[in-house]
Amino acid sequence: MSYDIVLVGAGCMGTALLPGLFKGFDKSRILVIDVLPSRRKEVAAMGVDVASSLGDVDDAAIIVLALPSNRFSEFAGCTSVLNGHPGLVVSVMAGVRIATIEKTLQACNVVRAIPNTSAETFKSMTVFCAGASVSSYSLRLAERMFSLVGEMVRVEEEKLMDPATAICGGGPAYLSYFAECMRSFAVEHGFSDAQSDFIVSQIFQGVGSLLSVGDRQPMQMCEDVMTPGGTTAQAIEVLKHRNFKEVVGDALLKAATHSQLLGSMAEEAENERSHR
Ligand SMILES: NC(=O)c1ccc[n+]([C@@H]2O[C@H](COP(=O)([O-])OP(=O)(O)OC[C@H]3O[C@@H](n4cnc5c(N)ncnc54)[C@H](OP(=O)(O)O)[C@@H]3O)[C@@H](O)[C@H]2O)c1
CATH class of the missing domain: 1.10.3730.10 (ProC C-terminal domain-like)
Structure with missing residues (x-):
């Protein structure tokens, strides 16, 4: 069976994306991967196929990475199916940088995005940044996907994704x-x-x-x-x-700084993995 969308990680964020994806894609063309049997059961009840790990993936499939940032390296280490994936790869993982995903998956169409759980009612604000090698076709595909779950803002500078994660994701x-x-x-x-x-x-x-x-x-x-x-x-x-404004500013700064840290940790994990 081939799929148009493969969503990896059916947690709070992954499942919040599903109602929007159902508006634009046939349910039978969506596959959801999650390691937790209970999550798979919940998602299967929505009428999509589920699996515990990746099997074959079509070149044109959109891969949505919605697993915890600190599990990305482990995930990549357990599968070679996505190596060199030519299709669109959308990551909604906090902090994980485009270069890390490109290097880990040897992929060239990587878009890093931060949506939020209001996607469930099609009211997400998604901030996204496209990798330098993303094709115009993949970019349009990503924008179409984000429009299914709400509104979007594109940023050119990836460093804005950390404050975006603090503001938008949280x-x-x-x-x-x-x-x-x-x-x-x-x-x-x-x-x-x-x-x-x-x-x-x-x-x-x-x-x-x-x-x-x-x-x-x-x-x-x-x-x-x-x-x-x-x-x-x-x-x-x-x-x-x-000093409520200052308290809120401090809280957001802490979240943005943690996003940077998650990015560095994912990069280190990938470096270690590739040298093994
Ligand atoms: N929550 C938000 O509002 C939000 C907003 C923007 C971005 N994000 C980002 O979205 C990602 C997911 O966040 P979340 O809040 O949805 O997390 P979550 O509720 O913990 O869900 C993540 C799911 O992915 C599963 N998983 C872990 N490793 C996996 C693997 N190798 N293959 C397949 N599934 C795997 C987890 O299973 P286990 O529980 O067994 O680990 C869990 O079911 C994170 O990177 C986060 O930074 C979240």
Whole structure:
């Protein structure tokens, strides 16, 4: 059986890509590889073929690498099937650099991307960078794939992929964390769980829709709510006093730095593997 897409790694990110992929590709043309039997079972229930390891792969197949960054070298070491793969290889692995993937797989059509889990509802923001040798056909294919899961921004400089990983990959987690803080406050103050969930989710959707109009910067939107002498100004004062912006900046920097570290570790692992 030949496939148009082979997705390696059916974790949170890999499975979030699937609903979008189903819009653009026939389910029978998608193969999902995962080492965990329970994940394979979940994904098989969605109607796609699953396997624990790679068999033959068509030259034209799109390979999507969605396994943990620190497992990439081990994965590459266990299979030679992808060596010299001429088709598109899309990596969504945090940190792992294009040169490392090109060298490991001897592949020339490598695109490094950072989508996020909002892909599940076709609302991903995917930042991507194409390797220097990517053909225009493969680039179009990658863009088509990203458009199936949401919006995209292409960067020319790969170094931007580390801050992109911090902002974009982790973005849903930070906002969900903030949502949880608001939800807990609502529950503590007497709202039911269901009411709290509904209130917070509507606030996030509302702000998302205002931001997407794009006629105001986020800070302007914040100030619009801050009636002088009003309640919101009191809350924002607390956040400013506690240096909330600095805390968020520190958190993002830590994530971006870790992305760089993962990239270096993957490079070292590949160097060790190729010298064995
Ligand atoms: N989560 C996000 O929001 C997000 C966003 C952007 C990018 N990413 C990137 O996407 C990748 C996956 O992240 P995730 O959060 O989806 O991780 P995850 O939930 O841990 O899923 C990864 C899956 O890949 C499996 N796996 C490990 N080694 C494998 C191999 N050799 N062959 C096939 N499958 C293998 C894992 O099995 P085991 O559990 O047995 O290891 C697991 O089921 C990471 O590189 C991450 O940096 C994630």
